Amino acid sequence: MARHLGPALAELPPTRRALLIALRKRGEARAEELADGLGITVGAVRQHLQGLAAADLVGHREERPGPGRPRHVYRLAPAAEALFPRAYGELTVELLDYIGDEDPGLIARAFERRRRARVERTLERVGGLSFDERVAEVTRVLDEDGYLADVEPLPADGPDRPAGWRIREHNCAILAVAQRYGHACGAEIAFLREVLPDAEVTRVSHILTGAHACAYEVRRRSAEQ
Secondary structure (H helix, E strand, O other), X not given: OHHHOOHHHHOOOHHHHHHHHHHHHHOOEEHHHHHHHHOOOHHHHHHHHHHHHHOOOEEEEEEOOOOOOOEEEEEEOHHHHOOOOOOOOHHHHHHHHHHHHHOHHHHHHHHHHHHHHHHHHHHXXXXXXXXXXXXXXXXXXXXXXXXXXXXXXXXXXXXXXXOEEEEEEOOOOOHHHHHHOXXXXXXXXXXXXXXXXXXXXXXXXXXXXXXXXEEEEEEEOOOOO
């Protein structure tokens, strides 16, 4: 997966890179939680975190659950955000502003054209797969596009809410554009609904509203639906 990361992040030592990715996915975590997730000792995690903190890539806050010494809860420092891939940046926003000045409707049409192209490419990859296999393949497409995506199963929630999947995007590959143009986020959920036409897709968290990941619940529609 390192080939889908930003060049600076891909060049870091594997354990430090894994710690940064874990923090990007979790939002924040204690050293013990990171050690458990990576399968290494707490001491090794703390040593690497110290190095990352010295490089201004990791920060922490103190947590006091009760009497005794406070625990450190780690998170990415602002400088670490630049390590993760951004498919578009400030130049793109500037160019879109110019285009919007000339023809406001062209921006919406451009996002729609991008969505259609992504849908066509993805449908070619998921053809002939089962529902669960298609969800996994769509997640791989999102990860390859720089969204640091993963997927986890959802339990059934009664007969009207069958089991399904939660796709999470831990990195917004088009953050600068999404912050400026709502078309971007609308096109993203439209893309998921079109490549998974037999699914009910619901966004349950959103980076732009303060969450540390965009998440989508994906449940297969019943025959009646």
